[in-house]
Amino acid sequence: RAAAAASPLLPARLFDAIAAVAASRAADFNEQELSNLARAFATAGHEAPELLDAIARAARQRLSEFTPQGLATVSWAFAKSAHLAWRGAVPPASAQGGRAQGGDAPSAGPPPLRAALCAELLVEGRAAALNPAELAITLWAFATAGHTGGEPYRCLGEALMPRLFPPRGLEGQAISNAAWALATARHENPRLFSALAQAAAANIDRLGALDLSNLAWAFAWSSQVPVAEHPAFYSRLGPASLVRLSDFDGGSLSNLAWALAVASPSPDVLDAVAAAALSERLAEVHGSTALNVGQLCQVHQYHLWLEERGDVAEALPEALREQARDSFLGMAQLAPSSRMQRLVARELRAVGGVRSVEEEVVVAQGYTVDLLVQHADFGPLAVEVDGPHHFLSEGSRRPTGATQLKRRQLRSSGLRLVSLPYWELNELQAQPRRGRDDLRVCSASTSSPCGPSPGHWHGATSGQWSRLLERAVRDDQRVESADDP
Known part of the structure; x- marks a missing residue:
């Protein structure tokens, strides 16, 4: 307990000595002592792979004895340490540092x-026994490890929803952690995200720059917090960010800019004054620390958003615009x-009325269109072949925020955009035709590669493809009509 309380103050040699002794005695510790040890070393940022291996072996044998707080503490400590026993063989992009360490053997x-x-x-x-803060940190721990699947996100989310609001509700950074975790895990639960948006709106004045950025990114990426349904959050996001603008670093600032671009081109999301301040801060941050390639890509989409809005006065400096576009x-x-x-x-090349099909075409905005189809009746069509990764989760038909942004910005440039989603391609059926490739699209969780399966060939007639294309064009026309005031 003393180590846990004073961990930042203890010398590294003392940590090494504690780790060496404790690793050999981990099986003798009770559940409270195991969680305290893990927390102390994670808090100090002191690497002790052999000790964490021993704690992992001992803990998983008697997790039923751990208190709710102990479960949350162990989850947080191993995630914070980025240890192999928690994150697995390959660390996800979002994992927080740490080199590959020993532990349980990697597995699928x-x-x-x-x-x-x-x-x-x-x-x-x-799960219901965890308090709101413990629920949020446990969600964060699983998402940081790149944990996929509906669980434990479903049970933790269900436990969290009724406890988001006062008294003793979720506050501040915990709201941000929960939203970020659920979005990172691609968890689909619009009711839960709606509740998180309400809680965030009520707490927005107590959120820091990183919290605001993470919330905006989570709501945008998950596409489950539409602006029209949550004006309280979005109307406060811009002013709250503007007050803290100097606290944003490159990563949090580019995430915020991208999230605003996803949310809506409406000035209600960010007025012209705030947009000008955000553009100025982006240029300032890039000039002092240089944004990385991923951040510059977000800045480019933000610039396209300013063009959508007609905000010429709020445009980014030319040098930053060019560098962002090049990235x-x-x-x-x-x-x-x-x-x-x-x-x-x-x-599609065999479909009547199709004059030509070009693949991987770069359009004026810098986006790459999967296929550019010249059609006798419909004219040029930007065709997006949308596989499972364009949607929120396996079996979901909800496009991610990134997919929605690309579609909207391509349409705003005047292109007629049609989407061919994977489930409609899967449904195309025809009589077996020898030598045809299997057109079925693998789901995100399929372990085998998507390829031809002898004896199970599926193709489609030219007429079926023509009807699919016509349906996609009609869908695009409906979207354009809905967007036209």
Whole structure:
């Protein structure tokens, strides 16, 4: 307990000595002592892989004895340490530092400690026993590890929803942590995200720059907090960010700019004064610390958003605009075309009325369109072949914020955009035709590669493809009509 309380003050040699002794005696510690040890070393940022290995082995044998606080503490400590026993063999992009360490053998599924903790949280009453802050930090811990699947996000989210508001509701950074975790995990629960947006609006004056950025990104990426349904949050986001603008660093600032671009081109989300201040701060941050490639790509989409709004006065400096566009184009060129996209291009070339099909076409805004189809009746069509990763989760038909932003900004440039989603491509059926490729699209969770399966060939007639294209064009026309005031 003393180590946990004073961990930042203890010398590294003392931590090493404690780790060496404790690792050999981990099996003798009770659950409180195990969680205290893990927390102390995580708080201090002191690497002790052998000790964490021992704690992981001991803890997972008796997780049923841990208090709710102990479960949350162990989850947080192992996630914070980025230890192999928690994050698995390959650290996700969002993991917080730490080099590869020893621990449980890598496997296709989650490591044993994380899998055991997930199972323990599913025991009736266990997730509900965590307090709001513990629920938020446990969600964060699983999402930081790149944990996929509906659980434990479903049970933790259900436990969290009725306790988001006073008295003793979720506050400040905990709201941001929960929203970020659920969005990172691609968890689909509009009611929960709506409740988080209400809680965030009520707490927005107590949120720091990083919290505001993470909330804006989470709501934008998950596409479950529409502006029209949550004016209280979005009307306060701009002013609250403006007050703290000097506290934003490059990452949090570019995330905020991108999230605003996703939310809506309406000035209600960010007025002209705030947009000008945000543009000025982006240029200032880039001049002093240099934004990385990913951040510059977000800035480019933010600039396109300013053009959508007609905010010429709030435009970014020319040098930053050009660098952001170059980064955006460079990233697009690194992305290979998918096998599904190539198959669709081949099929569309045989459709009546289609004069030509170009693949991977870069348009004026810098976006790469999957296919540019010249059609006798419809004219030029920007065709997006939308596989599972364009949608929030496996089986979901809700586009991610990134997909929605690309669609909207392409349409705003005057392109007629049509989307061919994977489930409609999967439904195309025809009589078996020897030598045809399998047009079925693998789901995100399929373990085998998406490829031809002998004896299960599926194709589609030219007429079926023509009807699919016509339907997609009609859908685009409905979207344009809905967007036209």
